[in-house]
Amino acid sequence: MDTRRVNTAQPLLSPTLVIVCVVMALAAAAVNRFALGGSPFAAPGAALRASVQLAAVATVLAVALQRLWSSVLVLAVMFTVASITAARRSEARRGAMWLAVALAAGMIAVIPLLLLTGVVPLKGVALVPVFGIVLGGTMTAAAVAARRALDALTSRRGEVEAALSLGLSERFSTMMVIERPLSDALLPNLDQARTAGLVTLPGAFVGVLLATGSAAQAGAVQVLVLVSLLLAQVCGVAVVGELVARGLLARPQERG
Structure with missing residues (x-):
């Protein structure tokens, strides 16, 4: 029997799926309101926004992925949005766009x-999803690394000044303070890689498994994604460290 044909014969998009999602969103709203004292509109609002955004993206991608040039245009838009998002999340007040x-x-x-x-x-149908996953993970790691490094410089500025007074270079003095915050920014993806298959089944694995029915192929794709994320994030965070250490990414009070 052709496993792939069996798995793709039943579409996931159905009235039942919509009903289940609505019920879960309303349940989350009730728990958030009565157990946590939060807004009853937070969860449904987030679910509605995600639905609208994904519907719009799916419509655009259905057309864009048919041509390589249009796929590249989609990638350019994704990269621009990621750069702006990382700059905002970093809370840097000078040089934030260097995060690009x-x-x-x-x-x-x-x-x-x-x-x-x-x-x-x-091909766009393969390149865009992989690019998007790696870019999203790198964006998060870079933004967290920048924010935590700048926070560390604010709270431990005295240590930098002490190192400078001993004749150490400004870059070296700064790196001594921000090395740990930079490393911590990599922890979420490291933990995901270490626990993949044991604690969680990552999105790429589930997606390929549903599409092909092959657990081996799903595992191979997920390993590729996880290792790609590790390399991209390490490189991105390393650059963030250099940007902060050289004063290109800063908060005014930190550079005197």
Whole structure:
């Protein structure tokens, strides 16, 4: 029996799915309101927004993925939005858009390797999802690394000044303070990689499993995604460290 045909014969999008999602959103709203004292509109509002956004994106991608040039345009838009989002989340008050360089470093470290080896075909339907997953993870890691590094400089500025008074360079003095915050930004993806299959079944694994019915293929794709994320995030965070250490990414009070 063709497992793939069996799995793809039943579409997930159905009235039952809509009803189940509505029930879960309303249940989340009730718990949030009566058990946590929160807003009853938070969960339904987030669910509605996600539905509208995903519907719009799905419509655009259905057209864009048919051509390589339009897929590249989608990637450019994704990268721009990710750069702006990372800049805002970093809470840097000077040089925040330099985080685009950190994101670019992560993508350059991964995407060419995947394309040149043929692991990911040069087709929009394959490139856009992989690019999006890696970009999203790198964006989060870079933003968290920048924010925590800048926070560390604010609270431990005295240590930097002490190191400078001993004749150490400003870059070295700053790196001594921000190395730990930079490393901590990598912990979520490291934990996800360590517990994949034991605690969680990541999205790529579930998606491929539902589409093909092959657990082996789903596992291979998920390993590729996790390792790609590890490399992209490490490179992105390393660039963030250099940006902060060299004063390109800063808060005014930290640079005197």
